[in-house]
Amino acid sequence: MRVIVTGGAGFIGSHVVDRLLAEGCEVAAFDNLDPFYSPARKRANLADALRNDRFTLIEADLRDVATLDSSFQSINPEVVVHLAARAGVRPSIERPALYADVNLTGTINVLEAVRKLSVVPKFILASSSSVYGDRLQTPFRESDPVDRPLSPYAATKRACELMAYTYHELYGIPTTTLRFFTAYGPRNRPDLAMFKFADLIDRGLPVPMFGDGTSMRDYTFIGDVVAGVRLAIDRRPGYEIYNIGNHSPVELRRLIELIGRELDKTPIVDRLPDQPGDVKRTFADVSKARAELGFEPVVSIEEGVARFINWFQKYRYL
Numbered sequence: 393m394r395v396i397v398t399g400g401a402g403f404i405g406s407h408v409v410d411r412l413l414a415e416g417c418e419v420a421a422f423d424n425l426d427p428f429y430s431p432a433r434k435r436a437n438l439a440d441a442l443r444n445d446r447f448t449l450i451e452a453d454l455r456d457v458a459t460l461d462s463s464f465q466s467i468n469p470e471v472v473v474h475l476a477a478r479a480g481v482r483p484s485i486e487r488p489a490l491y492a493d494v495n496l497t498g499t500i501n502v503l504e505a506v507r508k509l510s511v512v513p514k515f516i517l518a519s520s521s522s523v524y525g526d527r528l529q530t531p532f533r534e535s536d537p538v539d540r541p542l543s544p545y546a547a548t549k550r551a552c553e554l555m556a557y558t559y560h561e562l563y564g565i566p567t568t569t570l571r572f573f574t575a576y577g578p579r580n581r582p583d584l585a586m587f588k589f590a591d592l593i594d595r596g597l598p599v600p601m602f603g604d605g606t607s608m609r610d611y612t613f614i615g616d617v618v619a620g621v622r623l624a625i626d627r628r629p630g631y632e633i634y635n636i637g638n639h640s641p642v643e644l645r646r647l648i649e650l651i652g653r654e655l656d657k658t659p660i661v662d663r664l665p666d667q668p669g670d671v672k673r674t675f676a677d678v679s680k681a682r683a684e685l686g687f688e689p690v691v692s693i694e695e696g697v698a699r700f701i702n703w704f705q706k707y708r709y710l
Contacts, residue, residue: 393417395625396469398454398502399476401425403579404518404572406437407618408473409447418446420467422460423476424453428483429582433710437579454498457505464505471625473516474502477549480583481522481669484545495548496555503559514566516624517556521573521610521637521674522546530641531677534571534633543669557631566629570620573637573676577614577696578703586611586697589651589659590704598662605645605661608673610637613691613699623685637676638689650694654701 395412399405400421412419421438425431441447448467452459454476464472478484478494499517506515524532525540541547553569560567576586592599620636645661652659681687691699 393471394467394469395471395473396420396422396464396467397473397475398422401434401438401449402475403437403581404575404614404617405475406434406441406579407614408475408621409438409441411618411622413441413444413447416446420448420450420463420469422450422452422454422463425451428478430710433582436707436710454494454501457501460501460505461508464509468509468511469513471514471516472502472506473621473625474499475518477518479545479581481543481545482667484543484548485669488544491544491548496551499552500555503555503565506565507559507563512563512565514568514625514629515556516621517552517567517569519553519569519571519633520546520549521571521635521676522671523550523553523571524674526671530673530675531639532635532675533677534635534680542671553633560631567631568624568627569633570624570636571633572617573610573612573635573674575614575617576611577700579614580700585647586651586700587704589648590655590701591708593648593652593657593659594655596657596660598660599648600664601644601648601661602664602670603644603666604663605643605648607644607670608641608675609644610639610641610674610676611647611693611696612636612638612676612689613696616689616691620681620685620687623687627685632684634681634685634687635676635678636681636687637674637678638693639676639678640693641673641675642693647693647697650697651701654698
């Protein structure tokens with residue numbers, strides 16, 4: 393199977409690449425190694441893949457239409473896993489136009505490249521739990537309203553979902569949209585809470601805790617996320633949206649406690665006001681993914697944090 397993974401050098405993307413290569417697939421990662429965080433870290437994510445003859449790294453931006461089109465035509469993929477995006481809720485509030493350009497325009501460019509292929513491949517779109525906004529009713533179901541995003545990042549992700557559906561209707565592109573819920577684990581981006589908290593606690597510095605610590609996230613281990621992507625690739629043609637989460641929300645203060653325990657250090661907590669764009673909770677209903685994909689999250693937060701800290705202590709300074 394020939395697969396293109398956009399954002400293939402990133403946290404989730406590199407794990408997807410490794411999984412597909414392990415299964416014998418021919419894989420190309422399309423990634424611009426954006427300096428949002430260290431390009432060296434992204435290359436390290438692909439260390440094993442770069443030694444594999446069935447892997448190709450295409451260093452280019454999704455907004456470079458000529459390179460995108462020529463790459464897709466040359467590879468002629470059977471599957472496109474579109475993970476590339478400008479990430480982060482708070483940075484999107486500071487640079488909304490950039491997020492719209494990279495996320496929405498970039499996704500349209502990918503869909504156009506897919507449309508132009510002689511045989512239309514399966515298209516897997518990475519979306520986000522942020523599209524649900526600050527809902528009080530939980531767990532979040534795919535049928536819930538998603539018309540009140542709290543950040544430009546969330547708005548662009550919902551816009552990408554709508555554009556993917558439009559291309560499915562117009563051109564018959566078999567599309568599966570996956571709403572990821574707070575992925576974490578080895579290779580975690582250094583700007584994400586899990587990595588930042590571990591770094592601060594390990595150095596004996598205060599950990600910023602926005603709000604009273606009772607906000608909750610459905611932290612989903614990277615192995616479970618990748619399993620969801622892999623199951624989506626095998627799904628029958630059509631258009632569907634699925635939640636990919638752990639179905640087990642964890643309070644912020646509990647997460648900080650778990651990280652401190654794994655590091656054998658007592659966290660110093662700096663209590664701060666709630667941040668604009670943050671939601672109080674995320675909680676994935678995965679019953680649809682379970683019934684239609686066979687998805688089942690298996691890694692608990694305790695086990696997942698332990699695995700993350702084991703990686704963190706070896707590779708934090710990449």
